[in-house]
Amino acid sequence: RMLPPTKSIEEIEHNVKECLDSVTLLQICRRDIHSMLTRVFANCSARFMDVYQKGLDGEKATWVNKKYRGHQVIPESILKSLEQAHNASTV
Numbered sequence: 001r002m003l004p005p006t007k008s009i010e011e012i013e014h015n016v017k018e019c020l021d022s023v024t025l026l027q028i029c030r031r032d033i034h035s036m037l038t039r040v041f042a043n044c045s046a047r048f049m050d051v052y053q054k055g056l057d058g059e060k061a062t063w064v065n066k067k068y069r070g071h072q073v074i075p076e077s078i079l080k081s082l083e084q085a086h087n088a089s090t091v
Helices: 009-022 026-053 058-069 076-090
Strands: none
Touching: 026 058, 058 076
């Protein structure tokens, strides 16, 4: 507890205003940026796990993740296209 217990509404209002005034904009921005970066990292990690589970190697996984970075999982159609391209190049 940073402040003593309050006994009236006026004291509560005063304490709330004082506490809010003590928070800087930089602290608020840091919290928002940290939250955003955490989501970005989580989504990127989920996409990499998805393509590795579907059998892509590192180079293909990186390319697919760059191309489909707005998606949480990679569409099956792109995996079929990659497989067809790979089969055509090995023939």
